[in-house]
Amino acid sequence: MTLRWSLDTSTETRPTRVEVCRDAAKIPGYLDRAEVAAFYDRGDTGASMVTPPRDAGRHGGEITRGGGTMGNAGGVGAAKGRARATDEAGDTSAAQGRTPAPGEAAGTGAQEGRSPTMADIAAYLGMSRQTVSLVLGEAPGPSAETRERVKAAAERLGYRPHLGAQALRRARSTDIGVVFTPSHATEPEVLDGVYPAAAAHGCGVIVSPQTATRSTADAVAELLGHRCSAIVVIGSDLRRAALDDLARRIPVPLAHVGYGRRNALYDVVRSAGDTGIEAVVDHLVGLGHRHIAYVHTPSLTPTHVRRTGYRRAMRRHGLGEEIVAEQGAVAEEAGAVAARGILDGGRLPTAIVAANDQAALGVVETLLRHGVRIPEDVSVTGFDDAPLARFSFLDLTTVNQDAGRLGTAAVEAVVRRREDPGREPVETVVPTTLVVRGSTAPPGPTAGRR
Amino acid sequence: MTLRWSLDTSTETRPTRVEVCRDAAKIPGYLDRAEVAAFYDRGDTGASMVTPPRDAGRHGGEITRGGGTMGNAGGVGAAKGRARATDEAGDTSAAQGRTPAPGEAAGTGAQEGRSPTMADIAAYLGMSRQTVSLVLGEAPGPSAETRERVKAAAERLGYRPHLGAQALRRARSTDIGVVFTPSHATEPEVLDGVYPAAAAHGCGVIVSPQTATRSTADAVAELLGHRCSAIVVIGSDLRRAALDDLARRIPVPLAHVGYGRRNALYDVVRSAGDTGIEAVVDHLVGLGHRHIAYVHTPSLTPTHVRRTGYRRAMRRHGLGEEIVAEQGAVAEEAGAVAARGILDGGRLPTAIVAANDQAALGVVETLLRHGVRIPEDVSVTGFDDAPLARFSFLDLTTVNQDAGRLGTAAVEAVVRRREDPGREPVETVVPTTLVVRGSTAPPGPTAGRR
DNA sequence: ACTTCGTGTGCTCGTCCTGAG
DNA sequence: TCTCAGGACGAGCACACGAAG
Numbered sequence: 001m002t003l004r005w006s007l008d009t010s011t012e013t014r015p016t017r018v019e020v021c022r023d024a025a026k027i028p029g030y031l032d033r034a035e036v037a038a039f040y041d042r043g044d045t046g047a048s049m050v051t052p053p054r055d056a057g058r059h060g061g062e063i064t065r066g067g068g069t070m071g072n073a074g075g076v077g078a079a080k081g082r083a084r085a086t087d088e089a090g091d092t093s094a095a096q097g098r099t100p101a102p103g104e105a106a107g108t109g110a111q112e113g114r115s116p117t118m119a120d121i122a123a124y125l126g127m128s129r130q131t132v133s134l135v136l137g138e139a140p141g142p143s144a145e146t147r148e149r150v151k152a153a154a155e156r157l158g159y160r161p162h163l164g165a166q167a168l169r170r171a172r173s174t175d176i177g178v179v180f181t182p183s184h185a186t187e188p189e190v191l192d193g194v195y196p197a198a199a200a201h202g203c204g205v206i207v208s209p210q211t212a213t214r215s216t217a218d219a220v221a222e223l224l225g226h227r228c229s230a231i232v233v234i235g236s237d238l239r240r241a242a243l244d245d246l247a248r249r250i251p252v253p254l255a256h257v258g259y260g261r262r263n264a265l266y267d268v269v270r271s272a273g274d275t276g277i278e279a280v281v282d283h284l285v286g287l288g289h290r291h292i293a294y295v296h297t298p299s300l301t302p303t304h305v306r307r308t309g310y311r312r313a314m315r316r317h318g319l320g321e322e323i324v325a326e327q328g329a330v331a332e333e334a335g336a337v338a339a340r341g342i343l344d345g346g347r348l349p350t351a352i353v354a355a356n357d358q359a360a361l362g363v364v365e366t367l368l369r370h371g372v373r374i375p376e377d378v379s380v381t382g383f384d385d386a387p388l389a390r391f392s393f394l395d396l397t398t399v400n401q402d403a404g405r406l407g408t409a410a411v412e413a414v415v416r417r418r419e420d421p422g423r424e425p426v427e428t429v430v431p432t433t434l435v436v437r438g439s440t441a442p443p444g445p446t447a448g449r450r
Numbered sequence: 451m452t453l454r455w456s457l458d459t460s461t462e463t464r465p466t467r468v469e470v471c472r473d474a475a476k477i478p479g480y481l482d483r484a485e486v487a488a489f490y491d492r493g494d495t496g497a498s499m500v501t502p503p504r505d506a507g508r509h510g511g512e513i514t515r516g517g518g519t520m521g522n523a524g525g526v527g528a529a530k531g532r533a534r535a536t537d538e539a540g541d542t543s544a545a546q547g548r549t550p551a552p553g554e555a556a557g558t559g560a561q562e563g564r565s566p567t568m569a570d571i572a573a574y575l576g577m578s579r580q581t582v583s584l585v586l587g588e589a590p591g592p593s594a595e596t597r598e599r600v601k602a603a604a605e606r607l608g609y610r611p612h613l614g615a616q617a618l619r620r621a622r623s624t625d626i627g628v629v630f631t632p633s634h635a636t637e638p639e640v641l642d643g644v645y646p647a648a649a650a651h652g653c654g655v656i657v658s659p660q661t662a663t664r665s666t667a668d669a670v671a672e673l674l675g676h677r678c679s680a681i682v683v684i685g686s687d688l689r690r691a692a693l694d695d696l697a698r699r700i701p702v703p704l705a706h707v708g709y710g711r712r713n714a715l716y717d718v719v720r721s722a723g724d725t726g727i728e729a730v731v732d733h734l735v736g737l738g739h740r741h742i743a744y745v746h747t748p749s750l751t752p753t754h755v756r757r758t759g760y761r762r763a764m765r766r767h768g769l770g771e772e773i774v775a776e777q778g779a780v781a782e783e784a785g786a787v788a789a790r791g792i793l794d795g796g797r798l799p800t801a802i803v804a805a806n807d808q809a810a811l812g813v814v815e816t817l818l819r820h821g822v823r824i825p826e827d828v829s830v831t832g833f834d835d836a837p838l839a840r841f842s843f844l845d846l847t848t849v850n851q852d853a854g855r856l857g858t859a860a861v862e863a864v865v866r867r868r869e870d871p872g873r874e875p876v877e878t879v880v881p882t883t884l885v886v887r888g889s890t891a892p893p894g895p896t897a898g899r900r
Numbered sequence: 901a902c903t904t905c906g907t908g909t910g911c912t913c914g915t916c917c918t919g920a921g
Numbered sequence: 922t923c924t925c926a927g928g929a930c931g932a933g934c935a936c937a938c939g940a941a942g
Contacts (some may be wrong), residue, residue, distance in 0.1 A: 459903095505916060567913090567914055567915085568914070568915070568916095569914075579915085579916095580916085580917095581916065583917095584916095586918075587915090589916095610913080611914085612913085612915070614913095614914080614915095615913075615914035615916090616914080616915060617914080617916045618914080618915075619914075619916045619917085620915085620916075727903095744905045897919095
């Protein structure tokens with residue numbers, strides 16, 4: 001009957017619109033330093049609470065939009081505010097004249113704050129819980145008509161299976177836990193591969209981010225708390241020894257996406273970085289390049305296998321290697337430093353192969369600032385086919401990793417091992433594709449000169 | 451007694467190391483086209499399975515490392531492999547001489563495939579489940595000695611609370627659900643703020659990514675399945691109307707981080723983008739700039755409020771506005787297009803304020819390619835203080851968003867509303883900081899010329 | 901009396917809460 | 922002041938039941 005989450009505005013509190021700029025207290029119309037301090041009750045620590053003061057509204061009126069569905073006892077008008085016609089609208093104006101009609105989730109029997117359960121559906125339809133369970137679990141048994149009725153009722157009542165209860169009842173939930181580092185470029189696309197693959201096996205997915213303040217171990221611990229039946233680690237900052245330890249300690253199969261070698265503890269899924277870079281070198285040699293330098297980023301583990309590809313290809317073509325290795329966790333910076341080193345080193349190569357797109361960006365930027373034209377003077381390539389490689393101003397020849405397939409392969413690997421625990425972990429190498437764009441060209445007449 | 455996840459290598463399957471490059475079949479030593487096809491049983495579709503063939507090992511030996519802890523019946527030697535001394539080692543060598551001693555999780559009473567429960571701990575110690583529950587729940591009652599014993603036993607047995615069971619037992623789990631888009635620059639840092647804030651309230655966090663194949667609605671549905679007590683949406687591609695709908699439909703408080711205005715349906719947490727940009731303009735004016743252009747990216751909703759800041763500041767300084775708006779979801783590209791427009795437009799401004807760091811990158815790159823020096827000829831600024839702003843080759847003056855505090859504030863907002871459902875949603879504006887770097891300088895003698 | 905189909909009963913998963921000893 | 926017995930949360934599984942063929 002009523003929305004379960006009540007929002008009636010009977011209280012008097014009308015939180016105020018507050019705007020603060022930390023270091024611009026002199027801007028007229030804004031809070032001064034003392035008010036800023038009061039605004040943040042516990043000072044400047046990250047985890048502190050941000051409490052709006054009772055009434056600091058000195059600029060602009062409050063913007064109050066109607067609560068919609070329910071009584072709205074306090075009489076706060078639906079469109080009282082909108083004092084400032086600022087320009088951040090941009091939204092479709094479809095919802096403007098919207099009537100305050102409730103959503104379709106009109107309650108029909110569900111109790112107050114509780115989500116409806118299978119028992120609620122059963123009671124609503126006058127049948128048993130088990131029949132409902134069979135229908136929603138897609139199990140054979142119930143008649144077509146019963147199925148229809150149950151599904152309609154579930155929809156109508158806004159039923160959602162309680163994932164916690166499911167995990168509890170099934171000895172171990174079928175879910176697959178995924179640890180990933182949200183700041184890395186290719187990992188979101190890997191996730192895109194994980195979800196459909198898991199769904200194809202009837203598994204759910206629980207994601208646990210590894211961030212600056214949350215180690216991989218923390219993330220895995222949480223996943224185990226959800227009783228995941230398998231764990232996929234994407235990327236991660238762990239070194240081999242730590243990953244081995246982790247795999248040994250946890251009671252479910254583990255797969256690692258990104259790098260690593262075949263081993264007895266966990267599955268490994270990675271791109272064919274070596275052959276990818278080989279294809280790059282072949283491409284450059286085909287254009288006529290002979291002096292090809294490689295920018296290596298040793299701190300990024302997945303790039304080691306790429307260097308192998310560079311070496312192999314150069315040897316195969318009978319060309320001399322020139323590897324510039326730059327430490328530093330940030331690839332762009334490493335690329336920039338490497339490029340400066342190359343510029344200082346006298347004779348310029350006609351092509352520079354970077355271990356990834358980020359490093360290539362650093363290389364390109366640095367060369368540009370020194371008046372080197374790309375690709376007329378120097379061809380530059382990357383690896384990853386990250387979004388930035390596609391920008392018109394970079395237009396980077398690079399190697400596309402099939403990120404989605406990395407995710408899929410990882411799921412396949414752990415599911416196989418979950419179903420057959422005796423099975424040995426495998427290494428899956430996913431092929432890559434050379435993507436030729438505008439940053440490579442045959443060496444021009446001025447190429448290699450300074 | 452034994453590891454729960456058995457890994458004895460008694461089978462004969464020795465999966466093979468396989469390397470494939472999709473479009474480089476001519477590289478000697480690698481699989482040819484036909485083999486590639488066989489390698490991928492279901493062709494080239496993204497979700498297909500990757501199955502290693504039984505024996506394709508024609509190059510390099512298998513790398514087999516000992517399984518460690520358990521019997522290793524098949525007699526596969528611990529260091530038999532390592533055929534190719536490739537160079538991707540890089541790991542700490544600490545684990546090399548590791549003895550195969552089992553991890554500390556030696557079973558003491560836990561059954562086969564099951565994780566230990568409170569009842570297991572109780573049985574192990576000869577006490578009741580409830581006492582264990584009280585200790586692990588940090589509830590008053592049990593004596594110090596009992597606490598000690600229980601905690602030691604929990605540690606020893608490798609106990610982890612069953613999050614699903616907790617969620618089931620507590621009417622509604624205390625967890626906070628977070629929807630986020632892993633590809634966006636600032637969102638990982640927002641997550642860093644969410645975790646400690648939730649922990650401070652004794653809440654867990656469940657994360658649900660919104661990706662190319664998974665809508666915000668999907669992500670929220672999953673979180674509701676976990677019976678989260680509140681939901682925080684970071685960024686998201688939803689327009690205002692869709693967000694309103696979402697907030698109306700779900701039975702728990704919702705907060706949105708990124709943009710939006712105060713409203714009756716959900717909490718809004720955003721940076722003070724307007725005052726942030728005002729500080730940028732003040733900084734530039736202080737350096738002596740008078741002709742300051744603004745690059746606007748209308749498709750990115752959070753930037754609208756920033757444009758307001760630009761306008762306000764320019765008006766305050768009595769300067770004329772010059773706004774270049776570029777559609778296009780990719781900010782870098784929009785920046786590049788805007789810069790080309792500015793270059794074509796005749797007189798160059800002495801400073802360009804971009805709506806975000808990505809757009810600034812596009813501006814800088816494009817200017818550089820046209821021989822414009824930064825900051826000598828044109829100063830450029832961004833917004834976000836993304837990692838790229840710190841690169842030596844960009845060294846971008848920008849505005850730092852306190853991403854962690856955005857996350858914290860969102861948690862505070864929904865927790866407040868969860869505990870007091872009658873409360874009205876608030877808008878929290880988190881202050882920003884101007885970060886001056888090398889991309890801004892007083893206008894030089896050649897500034898503004900072409 | 902035998903399947904086959906559709907449905908209902910009872911118990912269990914791990915945790916936490918009420919109340920009693 | 923400390924400890925514990927019993928039960929519930931939501932879903933799923935094994936099984937038993939009644940009605941058709």
